[in-house]
């Protein structure tokens with residue numbers, strides 16, 4: 001893999017900050033969290049400490065608020081120049097990273113924090129899982145063991161969806177994927193109407209070309225105003241994947257509708273073996289081949305340590 005950029009080279013396109021430096025940036029400019037908000041955020045993930053929210057995610061939401069506000073101002077001056085009122089378009093944030101690195105948790109935290117600002121209260125969250133082909137199609141194509149790889153997504157459909165959003169279409173809808181049944185839910189749609197900000201989360205959002213296929217004219221990331229890559233050491237991500245799999249045995253896997261019902265009664269050792277096999281055969285290969293190479297396309301790289309705490313942040317110079 002050729003990596004043109006590094007977040008650590010002397011002339012890197014990124015400004016690197018450790019957690020303390022980041023936390024010190026905007027203490028006065030972010031509103032403190034109320035008790036009610038703290039308990040709502042802990043509902044997203046009980047293991048997230050309030051210190052982590054205050055030091056990392058609150059300043060991040062302030063930065064994103066400044067960027068969104070600047071983009072809204074730009075929209076106004078463009079209208080002024082054009083002598084007409086064009087329809088409002090949402091600010092779109094892409095969020096990439098490996099399977100199990102914590103994209104959806106991070107996205108939900110940012111969603112909750114961003115919706116506190118009066119100029120962009122309606123923050124919607126969309127995962128690209130809904131744009132996976134249904135299992136029936138993956139089976140027909142013989143790529144059921146490639147779920148999450150570029151060829152397993154209907155990327156054209158995702159691009160049409162984002163193009164509508166960025167054209168100011170007031171209501172759009174996307175297909176819905178269920179992790180429980182491990183498939184697209186037929187007939188179900190996620191409706192998004194008049195959003196101020198949309199966070200689009202998925203392993204594929206910064207990808208530019210499908211394996212060996214022609215490079216398309218438009219990429220998913222063309223519709224992003226800002227993008228974040230959630231990063232961590234591979235050993236840590238692997239452990240989080242295994243831990244999540246083990247936890248799911250006593251929760252989701254117990255559900256009679258669960259695709260992984262057969263794994264609900266595995267011992268710790270057996271569960272580790274099964275999860276390791278899925279990780280090594282599918283998600284690890286995908287990480288190396290298709291996800292990691294997109295890291296340096298992001299505007300912000302969030303690097304997490306062993307316990308999910310963010311240790312350093314790399315912000316693209318503007």
Ligand SMILES: Nc1ncnc2c1ncn2[C@@H]1O[C@H](COP(=O)(O)OP(=O)(O)OP(=O)(O)O)[C@@H](O)[C@H]1O
Pocket residue numbers: 045047048097098099100101102103104105106203240243244307308309
């Ligand atoms: N900031 C965090 N603090 C504590 N635990 C976290 C944090 N972020 C994620 N986790 C835990 O790590 C695991 C993976 O997180 P999550 O499901 O958000 O990952 P993901 O990247 O969205 O995965 P996938 O691509 O499979 O949907 C989960 O068990 C989650 O509870």
Ligand SMILES: CC(C)(CO)[C@@H](O)C(=O)NCCC(=O)O
Pocket residue numbers: 099129147148149203278282283
């Ligand atoms: C749906 C994806 C691709 C991404 O969220 C992932 O969670 C997944 O299902 N990967 C396939 C292998 C596995 O079951 O972990």
